[in-house]
Amino acid sequence: MVRGPQLARGYHGLPGVSAETFADGWLRTGDLGFLRDGRLCVTGRHKDVLFLNGRTFHAPDMEGVA
Structure with a gap:
């Protein structure tokens, strides 16, 4: 989760999606990780x-071509 003045408060016209993604000023990014010695270690999604851009991509497909 991330938070800051630069983040949106929600998605325009999509209150349900906004409620799932934003909570009390925090954005749920969907990233998984932990803090170690003050550093963020991202471990997955x-x-x-x-x-x-409005399109859906499956991460394993994208990783296969990278």
Whole structure:
């Protein structure tokens, strides 16, 4: 989860999606990780789906071509 003044408060016209993604000023990114000695270690994703410009991509497919 991330938080800051630069983040949106929700998605315009999508209150249900906003409620799932935003909570009390925090954005649920879907990334998994932990803090070690003050550093963020990202270990994976909650879902293997990426959304870009209104399109849905499956992460394993993207990783296969990278």
